[in-house]
Amino acid sequence: MLVELSHITRSFRVARRDAGMKQALRSLFSREYTVIKALDDVSFKICEGEIVGYIGPNGAGKSTTIKIMSGILVPDSGSCVIDGLVPWKNRRRHAENIGVVFGQRSQLWWDVPVADSFELIRDIYRVPEADYKKRLYELVETLGLSEILRTPARQLSLGQRMRCEIAASLLHGPKLLFLDEPTIGLDAVSKLAVREFIKRQNCERGTTIILTTHDVRDIEALAERVLLIGHGRILFDGTFQKLLAEAPGAENPEQALAEVYRKYEIL
Amino acid sequence: MKSSNTRKPPRLRAYLSIFRIRFLGSLQYRIAAYAGIVTQFAWGGMTVLLFGAFYRGGGRFPMEYPQLSSYIWLQQAFLALFMSWFFDPEIFELITSGNIAYELARPADIYFIWFTKNAAIRCSKAALRCLPILAASLLLPKPYGLSLPASPLAFIMFCVTMALALGVIVAFSMFVYIAAFYTISSLGLRMLALALLDFFTGALIPLPFFPEWLRTAVELSPFGAMQNLPLCIWCGHIAGAEMWKSFGLGVFWLVALVTAGKLWMARALRRVTIQGG
Numbered sequence: 001m002l003v004e005l006s007h008i009t010r011s012f013r014v015a016r017r018d019a020g021m022k023q024a025l026r027s028l029f030s031r032e033y034t035v036i037k038a039l040d041d042v043s044f045k046i047c048e049g050e051i052v053g054y055i056g057p058n059g060a061g062k063s064t065t066i067k068i069m070s071g072i073l074v075p076d077s078g079s080c081v082i083d084g085l086v087p088w089k090n091r092r093r094h095a096e097n098i099g100v101v102f103g104q105r106s107q108l109w110w111d112v113p114v115a116d117s118f119e120l121i122r123d124i125y126r127v128p129e130a131d132y133k134k135r136l137y138e139l140v141e142t143l144g145l146s147e148i149l150r151t152p153a154r155q156l157s158l159g160q161r162m163r164c165e166i167a168a169s170l171l172h173g174p175k176l177l178f179l180d181e182p183t184i185g186l187d188a189v190s191k192l193a194v195r196e197f198i199k200r201q202n203c204e205r206g207t208t209i210i211l212t213t214h215d216v217r218d219i220e221a222l223a224e225r226v227l228l229i230g231h232g233r234i235l236f237d238g239t240f241q242k243l244l245a246e247a248p249g250a251e252n253p254e255q256a257l258a259e260v261y262r263k264y265e266i267l
Numbered sequence: 268m269k270s271s272n273t274r275k276p277p278r279l280r281a282y283l284s285i286f287r288i289r290f291l292g293s294l295q296y297r298i299a300a301y302a303g304i305v306t307q308f309a310w311g312g313m314t315v316l317l318f319g320a321f322y323r324g325g326g327r328f329p330m331e332y333p334q335l336s337s338y339i340w341l342q343q344a345f346l347a348l349f350m351s352w353f354f355d356p357e358i359f360e361l362i363t364s365g366n367i368a369y370e371l372a373r374p375a376d377i378y379f380i381w382f383t384k385n386a387a388i389r390c391s392k393a394a395l396r397c398l399p400i401l402a403a404s405l406l407l408p409k410p411y412g413l414s415l416p417a418s419p420l421a422f423i424m425f426c427v428t429m430a431l432a433l434g435v436i437v438a439f440s441m442f443v444y445i446a447a448f449y450t451i452s453s454l455g456l457r458m459l460a461l462a463l464l465d466f467f468t469g470a471l472i473p474l475p476f477f478p479e480w481l482r483t484a485v486e487l488s489p490f491g492a493m494q495n496l497p498l499c500i501w502c503g504h505i506a507g508a509e510m511w512k513s514f515g516l517g518v519f520w521l522v523a524l525v526t527a528g529k530l531w532m533a534r535a536l537r538r539v540t541i542q543g544g
Contacts, residue, residue, distance in 0.1 A: 067368065070371075071372065071540075072369065072371040072372055072539075088540060092374040093374070095371075095373050095375075096374045098372070100369070105366060105369050109288065109292070111292050112288050112291070112292045116288050116291075116292075117288075120281070120284050120285060120288055123276065123280045123281035124284075124373060124374065124375050126275040126276050126278065126280075126281070126374075127275075127276075128276065129276070
């Protein structure tokens with residue numbers, strides 16, 4: 001059991017205000033808040049070596065769960081143990097166990113060559129030189145990075161950057177990898193390459209992977225198991241095929257997923 | 268994948284890496300450096316001549332004119348190290364967007380990473396700009412140019428207190444970054460810091476020219492160590508026992524500011540993880 005979440009609950013206070021001058025002035029003195037329950041009694045377990053697709057409509061609570069599992073957000077209640085550590089309590093040690101690719105964020109320094117960013121990551125994660133060299137070689141080979149190692153990140157295309165981000169997240173050999181929208185914006189060839197790489201990584205290295213994505217094809221290609229979250233609750237935990245079976249009339253996976261969302265009233 | 272059981276490299280390596288990469292990265296920006304050199308040279312020349320006019324008018328001055336000229340030229344040559352208005356926009360962006368949270372997913376000490384980054388950028392900019400100005404001002408005719416340091420010891424202590432000045436300035440800047448966690452817009456803070464620093468470090472008017480009571484107060488504060496100390500040491504205005512005292516005081520301020528900054532940052536980051544960015 002690598003990942004174990006039990007009864008995780010997390011709410012956010014969000015300031016609310018109607019439009020208009022009067023309201024704007026009033027908000028200077030007293031703020032109105034609404035409490036949004038982002039996660040409501042979320043529990044699940046993930047074994048080492050699994051690839052899990054974590055899906056749900058926008059605002060369902062996916063990012064919040066990932067943040068809690070990364071140790072960058074503290075839940076209101078419940079427990080989370082990953083590889084024997086509580087993420088937000090042992091943040092630094094936990095960070096050495098995990099790799100993250102958050103789609104919109106870049107790990108690379110944008111005006112220096114990619115190779116420099118990689119070396120910096122090696123130093124931050126304190127990867128022994130021999131391990132680093134070996135891993136770097138593997139990643140460069142399998143992701144096809146040899147041409148672009150000396151290019152600054154700002155001059156890379158999105159596909160190239162994504163492959164570098166994925167390599168960057170694996171340099172320290174984490175047990176658990178969070179992939180948030182890894183194929184967003186990529187062309188067809190790059191998408192296939194990334195999916196292929198993820199599968200290999202999981203097969204050959206046994207890296208546990210939690211994949212959040214809206215791309216149904218990603219799920220289809222990669223995830224043996226799917227967790228569906230909606231309105232802060234886990235609504236489905238099983239294989240992707242079983243999920244598709246809940247929408248028998250659908251013509252393709254996208255339709256099936258939409259059907260399932262409607263069925264669970266989360267859209 | 269299990270890594271081999273070799274010992275892990277020390278954490279320090281990360282900071283040296285950051286320094287090196289940021290330093291080298293900033294060297295790319297050469298056009299800005301050329302512009303800076305021209306500006307600083309012009310500004311230095313104007314200021315030296317301006318003070319020259321005051322000195323010619325007669326009266327008692329706290330420093331000899333050649334000492335003052337050296338002070339001004341060094342101030343301009345190393346402006347990038349001392350400047351009050353440099354703040355890394357990336358950091359503010361991280362904080363206001365809430366993306367700072369993602370930095371916490373790495374096993375890094377954010378305070379020291381930002382500290383090293385800032386220091387590296389300042390050093391890099393100064394390295395690009397200082398040599399032409401130092402060379403040119405050394406060649407200027409006697410009272411208007413840069414004179415050699417007052418003594419070999421003065422030169423050594425100049426170098427040491429320059430490093431100290433860098434540390435104190437960056438440690439002070441860290442407060443501006445951390446304060447950004449608590450406000451939505453950092454602009455007001457930056458302007459406040461800018462005004463404070465420009466005046467109290469002696470950037471506008473060299474500290475020796477302050478009224479006695481104010482000068483004493485400022486030299487006891489961290490501001491005294493931010494540029495005034497090394498500049499005065501070079502031209503011999505601060506020497507002997509006073510030099511060692513001021514140096515000790517500067518070290519105290521460095522330690523105090525870094526400790527306070529680290530503590531405050533830990534609190535601010537806790538807020539981020541509990542509130543959600």
